[in-house]
Amino acid sequence: MSANPLAPEWLVHPEDANALAPEVWPSGAARAASGAIAIDGVEATALAAEFGTPLYVVDENDARSRAARLKTAFDDAFAAVGSTVKVYYAGKAFLSTEIARWMTAAGLNIDVCSGGELAVALAAGVDPARLGFHGNNKSRAEIDRSVGLGVGAIVLDSVVELDRVAEAAHAAGKVQAVRLRINSGVHASTHEYLATAREDQKFGIPLAEAPDVVAQIRAHDSLRFLGLHSHIGSQIFESDGFAEAARRLLVVHAELLAGGDVPELNLGGGFGIAYTSADVVTPIERIAEDFAQVVSSECTALGIPIPVVAIEPGRAIIGPSTVTLYEVGTTKDVLVSLAEERREETAIRKYVSVDGGMSDNIRPALYGADYAVRIANRVSDAGPALVRIAGKHCESGDIVVHADYLPGDITPGDLVAVPATGAYCWSLASNYNYLGRPAVVAVANGKARVIVRRETEEDLLSRDAGVTL
Ligand SMILES: Cc1ncc(COP(=O)(O)O)c(C=O)c1O
Numbered sequence: 001m002s003a004n005p006l007a008p009e010w011l012v013h014p015e016d017a018n019a020l021a022p023e024v025w026p027s028g029a030a031r032a033a034s035g036a037i038a039i040d041g042v043e044a045t046a047l048a049a050e051f052g053t054p055l056y057v058v059d060e061n062d063a064r065s066r067a068a069r070l071k072t073a074f075d076d077a078f079a080a081v082g083s084t085v086k087v088y089y090a091g092k093a094f095l096s097t098e099i100a101r102w103m104t105a106a107g108l109n110i111d112v113c114s115g116g117e118l119a120v121a122l123a124a125g126v127d128p129a130r131l132g133f134h135g136n137n138k139s140r141a142e143i144d145r146s147v148g149l150g151v152g153a154i155v156l157d158s159v160v161e162l163d164r165v166a167e168a169a170h171a172a173g174k175v176q177a178v179r180l181r182i183n184s185g186v187h188a189s190t191h192e193y194l195a196t197a198r199e200d201q202k203f204g205i206p207l208a209e210a211p212d213v214v215a216q217i218r219a220h221d222s223l224r225f226l227g228l229h230s231h232i233g234s235q236i237f238e239s240d241g242f243a244e245a246a247r248r249l250l251v252v253h254a255e256l257l258a259g260g261d262v263p264e265l266n267l268g269g270g271f272g273i274a275y276t277s278a279d280v281v282t283p284i285e286r287i288a289e290d291f292a293q294v295v296s297s298e299c300t301a302l303g304i305p306i307p308v309v310a311i312e313p314g315r316a317i318i319g320p321s322t323v324t325l326y327e328v329g330t331t332k333d334v335l336v337s338l339a340e341e342r343r344e345e346t347a348i349r350k351y352v353s354v355d356g357g358m359s360d361n362i363r364p365a366l367y368g369a370d371y372a373v374r375i376a377n378r379v380s381d382a383g384p385a386l387v388r389i390a391g392k393h394c395e396s397g398d399i400v401v402h403a404d405y406l407p408g409d410i411t412p413g414d415l416v417a418v419p420a421t422g423a424y425c426w427s428l429a430s431n432y433n434y435l436g437r438p439a440v441v442a443v444a445n446g447k448a449r450v451i452v453r454r455e456t457e458e459d460l461l462s463r464d465a466g467v468t469l
Contacts, residue, residue, distance in 0.1 A: 004386035005338050006347045008370075008403050010278035017374075017384040017405045023274040023281065024372050025419045026059035026321050028443070035379035037323075037417050041446035044325055044376035044415050051441050052454060053415065054356030055325045056426055060102065060444035063321035063422070067106035070284050070317060074309075077288035081296035083306040088132050090269050091117045093314025093423040094322070098442060098451040100124035103317075109152065111312045115142045118151075128152065132179075132312065136202050143168045147176050155179045155229050155266075157204060162216060162223075169222035178217060179229040179266055179310075182207050182252075184245040186232045203231070210252050218260055225260065227307060228253055231268025234315060237282055239290035242267060246294050254302040262307060267291065269313035273320050275420045276372045276404075284316065315423035322422030324361065324438075325376060326354035326400075328414045329392065350387045352410055357391010358398045359432045361418070361425045365397045373401045376417035380407035389416065393433050426452075434460050 003013040020029055020037065028040035036043040039059050047057055067089065074085040088111040089103040095117055100110055101124050110126055112118045113134035121131055128149040133142070136157040143161075146154055147168045156162050156178050169176040183204035199206075205213055210228060217225045230245045246267055256262045274281050291309065299306045332351040337343050363369035373389050385408035389401035400418055410416075429437045436455030441448050461467045 004347055004349070004405075005342070005345070006336055006349050006403075007386050007405075010276070011403050011405070012277065014384055014405050017407050018379040020374060020419075021274075021277045021372070023279075024277060024320075026062040026323065027065070028059040028062055029323065029419070031379060035377075036415075037374060037376040039323065039443045042443045042448045044417060047441060047443075047448055048325055048327065048377075048415050050448070051439050051450065053325050053327045054354070054360050054438040056322055056360070056421065056438055056440040057325060057417075057448075058099075058318075058322045058422065058440060058442045058451070060321075060442045063099070063318055064102050064106055066317045066321065067103055067108055070288075070313060071107050073285040073288040074291070074311060077285070077292035078295075078306075078309060081292045081306060083292075083296070084308050086264070086308060086310040088310060088312040089317060090312045090314030091121065092427055094318045094425075094427050095120050096440065096452050097124035099318065100126055104130065111314075115139070115145065118142070118146065122149070132310075134181075138164075140164060140168070144172075147172050147174055150174070151176075153177050153179055153226055155181050156217070157181045159205070159213060159216065162213065162220075166217075166220040166222050170220070175222055175224050177224045177226050179226050179264070180210060180213060180217065181205070181229045181231075182210055182249060184230045184232060184248050186230075186241050186245040186248065204229075207248060207252055211255060214256050215259065225262065227262050227264035227266060228256075229266040229268065229310075231312070232270060234270045235272045236270045237272040237280065239282070239287055239294075242270075242287075242291060243294040246291070247298050250295070250298045250302060250304075253307065254304045257304055264310055265295070265307045266310035266312070269311060269315070271313050271316035273315055273420060273423075276370050278370075319423035320420050322425070323417045323419045324356065324400075324421040324425065326356050326389075326416050326418070328410065328412050328416060329353050329355055330412060331410060348386075350385045350406075350408070350410070351390050352387050352406070352416070353390045353392060354400065354416060355392060356435070356438065357393045357400060358395060359391070359393060359430045359435045360438050361400055361421055362428045362430070363424060364399045364402060365395070366428075368402075370403070371401045371418050371420065373404045373406060373416050373418050375406055375410055376415040378414070380409050382407040382409035384408065385410070389418070393435075431455070431460060436460055
């Protein structure tokens with residue numbers, strides 16, 4: 001069988017459309033004797049029967065061990081150059097009280113960027129001193145609460161906010177530790193909406209303004225300056241962008257030392273993961289070593305001590321740990337004309353519609369993200385067919401997987417699993433078309449348990465003032 005001409009260039013025609021590429025699936029995923037996909041020993045069929053679909057299934061041991069591996073990699077790399085690291089888990093990627101506890105148990109701090117995320121971290125029992133608070137428009141209430149609780153660091157995003165935090169800390173009789181978010185101007189190679197350090201966007205202040213703004217921070221007795229902060233974007237595979245941002249920030253960091261302490265430097269998150277087999281991921285140990293090397297050599301060149309380096313990855317920890325299970329409702333073979341000079345020719349794309357969609361994974365619609373898919377309840381010998389996994393929403397852009405090959409006998413009632421849905425899927429989920437958001441189930445050592453329950457029809461109606469239940 002040959003490749004379907006409608007397939008994107010990066011998609012390899014598989015020898016076995018049942019195979020689970022290890023780089024894309026959580027470490028606990030495997031085919032069980034029945035042929036079903038199992039996550040840490042629990043088969044997809046059992047998960048769907050007990051908890052329903054769509055369903056986010058988190059491989060707990062995978063998430064915990066990625067957190068631990070990342071921390072060890074950075075601890076070791078920075079110890080080798082005589083410094084230390086603070087790792088924050090970026091809660092925006094996927095936060096629940098249980099996930100927050102896994103992260104703190106692995107020795108990570110937690111980064112939040114709203115009062116809601118703060119509430120989840122507190123409900124998980126996270127010590128406020130281990131929290132960082134982000135965001136380009138924190139409300140006064142969020143600032144007051146953070147200061148009052150003793151949140152470890154507030155990342156200032158503007159001068160307006162600097163004054164607000166100083167006032168809040170002064171009024172509370174506290175000294176609040178702050179970082180200053182810089183827009184380094186480094187253009188990371190990633191999708192435009194994921195790149196956060198281009199000049200024409202809302203985050204941070206230009207590097208050239210940092211000395212003046214830091215002087216303003218230092219002028220307030222109620223603020224303690226921790227250091228500069230940079231986050232250049234997300235889903236980045238190469239170290240070059242991070243290295244360039246670190247170099248640019250360290251030059252200013254060195255200047256700032258003339259005016260007082262600058263104990264830390266925060267280089268953000270953004271490490272890429274494999275969504276499909278076409279994504280080639282740099283091992284985290286290599287990234288950590290690159291970070292440590294560039295920071296240490298730059299500090300040596302500038303003649304300054306190496307600061308404590310903070311990082312805040314989300315996707316690289318939680319993204320690969322999760323798969324979303326769906327049930328197939330309908331399938332449809334659609335005859336499609338080829339592009340450009342081959343318009344006279346046609347090929348078939350099989351549309352497979354599932355019981356979720358853009359409400360549980362907005363990323364393909366939001367920025368064209370690619371995912372992979374496999375039949376989850378069985379294996380099949382049928383030849384591979386090019387499929388598009390569509391959701392059930394009233395938008396033609398409601399796509400979960402733009403292109404992959406599945407056994408051509410995929411049929412209504414089958415389960416499919418989409419891997420690498422741990423980051424920015426549940427956290428960006430919506431109730432579009434009044435679909436209840438799916439449950440989140442954690443699987444570990446052959447046991448599955450709900451860590452966030454499914455939204456019910458009652459939940460959906462509960463805020464409608466016109467409903468008398
Ligand atoms: C400031 C900041 N830090 C960290 C992150 C986490 O990025 P990632 O999940 O790609 O590691 C983000 C993501 O948007 C961010 O905006």
